[in-house]
Amino acid sequence: MAQNMNELNNQNTVLSVRNVSMNFGGLRALSEVDLDVHPGEVVALIGPNGAGKTTFFNCITGIYTPTEGVVTAYPKTGKPRRINGMRTNLVCELGMARTFQNIRLFPSMTALENVMIGRHCRTKTGILGAVLRGSGTRREEQEVVDKSYEMLTKVGLEKLANEYSRNLPYGAQRRLEIARALATEPFLLLLDEPAAGMNPQETEELKQMVIRIREEFKVSVLLIEHDMKMVMSLSDRIYVMEYGRIISTGTPKEVSEDPQVIRAYLGEDDDA
Amino acid sequence: MKSKWIMTVLGVALAGMLAVGCGGEKKEETKAEAPKQEAPAAKKLVLGVAGAQSGDLASYGLPSVNAAKLVAKELNAKGGVNGMMVEVLPMDDQCKPELATNAATKLVSEKVSIVIGHICSGATKAALPIYKDAKVVVMSPSATSTELTQSGNYPNFFRTISYDLIQGNAAAGFATAELKVKKIAVIHDKGDYGKGFAESAKKAIEDGKVAKVVLFEGITPGGVDYSAVIQKIKAAGADCVLFGGYHPEASKIVTQMHKKGMKIAFVSDDGVKDDTFIKTAGPDAEGVYATGPQILADNEVFKKALADHQKEFGSEPGAFYSQAYAAAQALLNAVAKAGSTDYDKVVAALRSEYIETPVGKIKFDAKGDAEGVSFSVYQVKDGKYVLVK
Amino acid sequence: MVAANIIKHLKGALIASIWLAFLTLPIMVIRVDTVEKTVTWRWMHLAYMAVGSFVLAFIWNIFLERRDRGQAKKALETVERVSALSQFLSDPRFARPLMAFGFLVAAAFPWFFSMYQTNILVSALIYVVLGLGLNITVGLAGLLDLGYVAFYAVGAYTYALLNYHFHLGFWAVLPMGAVMGAFFGILLGFPVLRLRGDYLAIVTLGFGQIIRLVLENWSAFSFGPSGISNIDRPGLFGITYSVEQATTYMYYIMLALVVLTIFVTARLKDSRIGRAWLALREDEIACQAMGIDNTRAKLMAFALGATLASLMGVVFAAKTTFINPASFTFMESAMILAIVVLGGMGSVLGVILGAFMLMLLPEYLRAFSEYRMLIFGATMVLIMVFRPQGLVRAKRKVYKINTEAAG
């Protein structure tokens, strides 16, 4: 039944994952995962530690090549593309930008510069242009700075623009990663545990921020998160993963009532 | 806070080093020049000694500094040259061309007019144009590249050692005519000295048509094991090994050949005719042939030079010591005979005046090679090099 | 408390000197001759060693303590402080006149100093450019290249061979050298860029050795170890000139090339490409995930570094008029790397200072004759210990934001 619905919605999809499996040697980290993200949707992927969530992210962003299955992206303009095995930077250029579970900023660059890196694939100055610094280059450079600064404003870091990113507080680093991803003009934002290590108030702010970003940039969001309160109130749909399989999917309410999910989570997650 | 300041001061000091260094140097220079300009022939005669004095080739360059010091000391004891005290000014080039040009410009800037050096042919080639332009007479104890003198490009260059072509011919001639070997393996150490010698020898053998070159290969100097190349020599059926290079590799090859039960003739060059070779190769050195300048057993200067070194430094002299000693004698003698350090007069004196040196009674021909350095072949017998031809 | 501290350091120094005396005892004191079976004892050396190391250890301890205290203090502060020196240097009010003054001094240099001074300064300037080139590869893009000197050799041989066979002049070959460098950079870059960290280091080291060995052995092509001599100096409208004038001429050529290189690297550093390199250095995975083509960025850094090295090779061949493979050993690569790290990775000013230090120090240490390399090695260790991030720390550009436009 659910299968049919998804197929009908094809024109209305930004990401479709079909039957994706990932083996590391003999270990099956993902098996036959199906997942869809529709335009403007916030989809959450939850599951106990080690369930394969981050591996799934790595599979759809080109860091790993899935052993089996098809990952298709539907950019706002242009044709749908099969992206499994595609190089990471091309996936990003296509419009799928991610953050990392263990923050991966560029520590000895300033916050602003971190965001400017996100603009790289949307600009084109070459070596010669950079050396000669003609009017075109200068215009582009100014555009990069302005746009990046705008992104920083969106995540509330404009005051810290010229600080080295290694000196930013933890929460700010997480937000900076989101700003960096946004700067690549994605249609799909992949957030890997954005609220990890945040206190309830920060988490609430983050939630509001994600909602704002979705409205403003018209992006879809795929989110891995452990904070159930945030997941339940933010997501439109939830996928639950255990041992590399999707064991349940549906609206937050449906999922939270699924006996399989309750069994998987019982006593295992404090946030639940 | 304090540490910050120290760091800052350190930083400034390092940054300012260039300026300070230059300033300081400059002052010293003017001081050094000042008396010379007032009275050109007043106090001292500076003898530059350029060559590898640090780095892995230092052992070839340091003995010539000692040689120059000893000759200078002896002459100074007799009242100097033309009333000037001889002062030795060592200049390190590590056998690197770029450092050799630095050393050369430094010597030229210090108004040195006679130089012993450089040690390596490559460094010498790089430095010579600078000396030539400044009319400095240069005499190398060890640069054997044929073209240095034979090309005629450097009229200011002289040497007390014979060049590759002569050495190669001598070694090849000896092997084919005296040892009567038919299949010769020519091995070299890929260096400019060793390969130059090996190529000359190879050409001489091929031109002679009596024997054949069955193998021509370069080995990697500094290696711990040459068994592969030795097996190759064996497989080629060679009855003689002709080696171009220095003694460390030669002793390793000879030792390993003997370990593998190969007892064919081993003929090598002046770089091997060194007592260190006999020490390092030990009993395996027995029977090895090496070409070298003829040093008559009763050469008094040679004996004296050796004894002086033993007395002054408490050790045996190293490589190219005799040649450097000869060079120092020849240069200083020429200055004495010329009566000044005037370039043309010194060159003329070098070409006309004979002098007794450890390498024989020598003067120099028009191209700059020493006349009177006869070439001989030596063989190690009972732990000593003995003349065979 | 100060007195107690001094006593503590004195004690430390005493222990250190006893330890070092023990350590150096056999090598400093005993000389053996295994052939003659004699042993020479030189006890005086031990005394010098003990006294010398006592003084040095005392100073060492005091400075190390200061450094650590400074670092501990820095660790407590969240905002990074900038040293007075670099603050001074980065303040445009001082930096501009300072730069102008520096340039003036540089331009007038050959008229006031001897040919020797000019000559070694030309060498130093060559290494400034080499350092800046390697700084792109190592300092900015974070690719540890231990075979950088190979590209230097490519340039030098390009000029030497073209000059020998076809009598092409310096100015004609200079651009060709650049092209050859870029070509080799890309050629060697392709297979190795998949590798990371030290694996990349060893492979580049291997390539560096291979190029040198080929030059050494392929006599028919490169004239082998005897090298190529009588390479033409740069032409000057057909005028012949003396070696001294040549040095001055060479100096101005180099000065121009240095200014050009500084200009190019400074512009690149704060450009789109430069930021991509930096991101690459900091985190390869994140860099690629943010849409940067790592392979392209790496190749660009490799090729650009190679181009500069090759250019310098051409200049080097013209300057020394003689080249052989002995000038392109691994040690040379290590020296250029040392310039970059010692000066401060990624910092243009740092690299310039580093090049001056490492190239001029051995020259000014000539007075110490045989001890100079000993002192040189010790200095390298000392600078690294007391200034691990290099003489000048690289700083990122501070962007002024036009808030109205952005808001």
Added chain:
Amino acid sequence: MEYFLQLFFGGLSRGSVYALIALGYTMVYGIIELINFAHGEIYMIGAFMGLIVAGVLTALGWPALSILAIALVVSVLYSAAYGYTVEKIAYKPLRNAPRLAPLISAIGMSILLQNYIMLAQTPDFLPFPRLIPELEFMDRFSNYLGTSDMFIIVTSLVVMIALTFFIKFTRMGKAMRATAQNRKMAMLVGVNVDQVISATFVIGSSLAAVGGVLIGAHVGQINFAIGFLAGIKAFTAAVLGGIGSIPGAVLGGLVLGWAESFATGYVSSDYEDVFAFLLLVVILIFRPAGLLGKQRAQKV
């Protein structure tokens, strides 16, 4: 076939020399991830210490085998002390410095130590006494292997096995593995990282000394500059075998030795190093973590 075997054993002998130096190298390298240029110098100092002890004892007229034993012991002790001191001076203060800083201080240390030996001893080559006696039963194989070759091969294997056991089963060995994998983590679980690194240097330097004495006796001559080439070869062998892998260092050394030997035998010794490095490049392109190194998936 005869020729092939000769080359094979030649390569084995040469490779085991590389392996012996690489064993110490890979330990230090595995733990602090520093291309320790001074390791070659410690090897050289080990050889000099062996020579000095041998010289003194020969002058006193001791028998050869006991000289070898004592020379080995003294040389190991002294080289370990040198390794320890070098670490304290040049690397320990740089524990938290940028990654390349210790590399440069290592280069500086290498220059310093070379010149120290050159000045304190001699720039010339010194003959190294043949401390390893020729065993009679080896005569039959003299065409393939000498006694000293045999000695070095056996020593390399013994050291490799001993080290493997040490790393696997002792407390210190476990602490070393922990430090190699994640220094911060090891510190958190109570490993005294300073001590572990010192111990690594002491062991690595001791192995270098064993190599120095045996190889010195094998080759028959030493000078102050022998450490440089040895260091490069050991580094190559260690990387070829897989950084930090003890059997890998031996395998890497042997593969390097064979590559050089066969290249000389079948092509030309002019290009033996070229072949060795080409092999290295090819192997690393197909196995980026070396022959026996763990091919880890990227952790994201």
